[in-house]
Amino acid sequence: MDTGFLHAVAVDSSDAIRTGMRVRAQWAPERRGHVQDIACFVPEDAPEAAVPAESIEPVEPIAVMTTPVTLDVQHSAWSQETRYLHALKEGRLVGQRCPVCRKVYIPPRGACPVDGVPTEEEVELPDTGTVTTFCIVNVPFLGQRIKPPYVAAYVLLDGADIAFLHLILDCPAEDVRMGLRVRAVWKPREEWEFGLQNVTHFRPTGEPDADYETYKEHL
Numbered sequence: 001m002d003t004g005f006l007h008a009v010a011v012d013s014s015d016a017i018r019t020g021m022r023v024r025a026q027w028a029p030e031r032r033g034h035v036q037d038i039a040c041f042v043p044e045d046a047p048e049a050a051v052p053a054e055s056i057e058p059v060e061p062i063a064v065m066t067t068p069v070t071l072d073v074q075h076s077a078w079s080q081e082t083r084y085l086h087a088l089k090e091g092r093l094v095g096q097r098c099p100v101c102r103k104v105y106i107p108p109r110g111a112c113p114v115d116g117v118p119t120e121e122e123v124e125l126p127d128t129g130t131v132t133t134f135c136i137v138n139v140p141f142l143g144q145r146i147k148p149p150y151v152a153a154y155v156l157l158d159g160a161d162i163a164f165l166h167l168i169l170d171c172p173a174e175d176v177r178m179g180l181r182v183r184a185v186w187k188p189r190e191e192w193e194f195g196l197q198n199v200t201h202f203r204p205t206g207e208p209d210a211d212y213e214t215y216k217e218h219l
Helices: 077-090
Strands: 024-029 040-045 093-095 121-125 128-139 152-155 164-168 181-186 199-205
Touching: 077 093
Parallel strands: 164 199
Antiparallel strands: 024 040, 093 121, 128 152, 128 181, 152 164, 181 199
16 A cells, blocks of 8 residues: 555553564454454464354445545635625625726726736626526535536626536526526525625526627636
């Protein structure tokens, strides 16, 4: 193996173990296809444990194993991001404009990645925009909240210079296309929190598609 893993080593005392010591696995009498099938490790020269051969039953190969995994993330918002999140709580979409290239970024970045200068001017944006690129999700997966097929797309808000990923719903997936004009669908006002999840999805506006020249630089 090229990596190690944590497990128990059975020795008589702490003086009987040292770094570099050779060990071997001591298998449990019953095996379930789990790391706990290794009861412990023992020194390489330790006598073999007496395990009757008839007690070890053949098992079917394991093709899939579901392992629950959780991840808690604590995010600290900086000042410009705080204002952006408070605006979302009020049902507003706020970006920031670079004083040099005049590009508008949402969510705010605090600095323009092109010019490397602070972006302090706030710009309130409408909740309408254009689909630039998109993906039709056809494959089901664990924890999926929407039945396939559905569309995840990059939406370029009117007046913004960077698109963000969101859902396109309320229309057949095959009707979504580049240039499609869309509008945000908000949760009920009493459910608004400090986050973009206040917008549940975008839906088509019924307007004519945007001309490719208006969004080709934002793909």
